[in-house]
Amino acid sequence: MKKDVVVLDKTFxxxxxxxxxxxxxAEVASQISKDYAGKNPLMIAILNGSFIFAADIFRALSIEAxxxxxxxxxxxxxxxxxxxxxxxxxxxxxxxxxxIIVEDIIDTGxxxxxxxxxxxxxxxxxxxxxxxxxxxxxxxxDVKADYTAFEIENKFVVGYGxxxxxxxxxxxxxxxxx
Numbered sequence: 001m002k003k004d005v006v007v008l009d010k011t012f013x014x015x016x017x018x019x020x021x022x023x024x025x026a027e028v029a030s031q032i033s034k035d036y037a038g039k040n041p042l043m044i045a046i047l048n049g050s051f052i053f054a055a056d057i058f059r060a061l062s063i064e065a066x067x068x069x070x071x072x073x074x075x076x077x078x079x080x081x082x083x084x085x086x087x088x089x090x091x092x093x094x095x096x097x098x099x100i101i102v103e104d105i106i107d108t109g110x111x112x113x114x115x116x117x118x119x120x121x122x123x124x125x126x127x128x129x130x131x132x133x134x135x136x137x138x139x140x141x142d143v144k145a146d147y148t149a150f151e152i153e154n155k156f157v158v159g160y161g162x163x164x165x166x167x168x169x170x171x172x173x174x175x176x177x178x
Contacts (some may be wrong), residue, residue, distance in 0.1 A: 003127035005175055007158055007168040016150060021160060021174065022056070024149040028130065029060030032100065032147060033164050035128075039100040040064045043130075044090065044119075046111065047071040048169070049104030052161035053132040053149070057102065065100075068092045094122035100147075104161050105133040105152075108143030116143070132160065133174075150174075 002014045040063070045054035047069050058067050070090045100118060106112065108152075112129065119127055130147035137154040158164050159171030168175070 002035045004178065005168075005171065007164045007175075010164060011178040012158055013178050014166045014167070014173050015152075015157060015176040016174040017124050018160075018172040021149070021172075025053070025056045026060055028061075028147050028149050029057050032057070032130065034060040036063055036065070036098060036100075038063075039098045040066070041100050042066045042068060042092060042094070043102050044092070045069050045102040046104070049163065050102045050132065052169070053104055054102040057130065061093070068121050070115070071117055090118070094119065094124040096123065096125045098126040099127045101127065101129045103129065103131040103145070105135065105157075106131045106143060106145055106148075109139050109143035112143045113141035133157070133162075 003049040004013050005012050006012075043058060043065055045051060045067060048071065051069075054067065054069075055136060058065065068090065101112065101115070101119065103112065106129075116127070129143070131145040132149045132152045134145055134148045135154045136151060156164075157174055157178040158168035158177075159174045161169050162174070163169045
């Protein structure tokens with residue numbers, strides 16, 4: 001059932017409901033568990049947006065895995081600033097470790113294109129990307145997710161960890177700007 005919510009000064013309409021989100025989370029976690037059986041991967045969640053997706057995926061895994069966090073930012077309001085800022089860096093040893101980077105959304109790809117060289121410099125055994133959302137029409141950098149819960153059109157969304165100026169992350173459904 002579609003409903004509207006107001007976040008700050010903007011109205012958003014239900015786009016993907018929580019039940020559909022949880023079904024996809026289970027499917028993605030199952031695939032990751034299958035692909036990484038016996039490999040004890042390290043998930044690196046990019047804050048702030050991915051924390052809910054990362055927690056749900058992590059809890060749904062049927063394998064041993066670790067999790068760590070970095071804080072990268074490139075958005076202000078409803079648009080990307082074009083600059084990626086590292087607010088909390090990575091302090092994990094990645095040498096010979098299987099790494100899964102967890103993102104909330106791959107939009108232009110700028111954030112990951114700026115972050116991936118740092119990961120590769122640390123000599124991991126492998127690197128894959130899991131994202132809650134992907135916007136193929138917005139992609140400007142050569143970044144491709146290995147695990148995608150949902151591909152969406154190039155529209156601004158909030159909820160399930162994604163925000164509008166820091167608000168709306170707590171909404172359990174995903175909403176699109178009306």
